[in-house]
Amino acid sequence: MGLCKCPKRKVTTLFCFEHAVNVCEHCIVVNHPKCIIQSYIRWLHDSEYKPNCGLCNGPLESEECVRLICYHVYHWRCLNNSVYEQIGKRTTDDLPDFKCPDCNKLILPQDKVVSPVAAALREKLLTVNWARSGLGLPEIMNEEEFKPNSELPLQHLKKNSPPMQASKLRDDVVLHVDENMFPTSRPEETAQFPRRVGHGSSNSKLLLVEEDESKYRRRYSIFAIPRWLKSIGSKVCSLKRNPWKIITVLIALFVLWLLFSLTGSSSHELNETNLT
Numbered sequence: 001m002g003l004c005k006c007p008k009r010k011v012t013t014l015f016c017f018e019h020a021v022n023v024c025e026h027c028i029v030v031n032h033p034k035c036i037i038q039s040y041i042r043w044l045h046d047s048e049y050k051p052n053c054g055l056c057n058g059p060l061e062s063e064e065c066v067r068l069i070c071y072h073v074y075h076w077r078c079l080n081n082s083v084y085e086q087i088g089k090r091t092t093d094d095l096p097d098f099k100c101p102d103c104n105k106l107i108l109p110q111d112k113v114v115s116p117v118a119a120a121l122r123e124k125l126l127t128v129n130w131a132r133s134g135l136g137l138p139e140i141m142n143e144e145e146f147k148p149n150s151e152l153p154l155q156h157l158k159k160n161s162p163p164m165q166a167s168k169l170r171d172d173v174v175l176h177v178d179e180n181m182f183p184t185s186r187p188e189e190t191a192q193f194p195r196r197v198g199h200g201s202s203n204s205k206l207l208l209v210e211e212d213e214s215k216y217r218r219r220y221s222i223f224a225i226p227r228w229l230k231s232i233g234s235k236v237c238s239l240k241r242n243p244w245k246i247i248t249v250l251i252a253l254f255v256l257w258l259l260f261s262l263t264g265s266s267s268h269e270l271n272e273t274n275l276t
Helices: 024-032 040-045 078-087 118-123 131-135 154-160 172-175 200-241 241-276
Strands: 015-018 037-039 066-067 073-075
Touching: 015 024, 015 040, 015 073, 024 118, 037 040, 066 078, 073 078, 078 131
Parallel strands: none
Antiparallel strands: 015 037, 066 073
């Protein structure tokens, strides 16, 4: 027995196995509609659980669920299919007592049972005729329809189905790709296209692209050296054609050397006078 964490702060014996917290029935309906809920004492004896439907063994999160008054939770689709299998060709006057597949308690809540879980269950049961007949209510025309268990939702099939292997793909699916659809690009951009696995022709084309790329890079590096030397030679030739530039540079260097020498000698003489 513990205290619920919700604002109602009710004392409860129910325990959420998934979140490991005490919960009241109000919290179960609002915050834990698909969690495994049982007594706290049962959790102390065995805390292991599987968040799966007890009828199809699929994850509870994959479909809409309904919780019985015994707190067992099932897929709403699976529970209806199970009940219709029990009904068979029986008439409404000869319906069996629908019971929970796990604990054999009655699915239909009695009138004296008043709780948030029972209210949510009654609201869901009013949408199907088998439950309305058991509760003494007239049948409805727009009954909720359900597909057989074999027709699971697409999302559930994707989770349980193994991934498709590349070896099982048809050859014509890959061979019918039109390579003219790709725009013309430089060799270094062409090598960035993904590989196509399983065909020798595509691999050979990719190798040719990589080989062309390496040749292009080598050719570019070989041609870059003569261009660099040629640019240096052109600058030297321009200086030879105009000798006044050379004379001006030499005069400027001489003036700088003279200034540095004069400043160095003057500083040396000042140091000697200070020492004397």
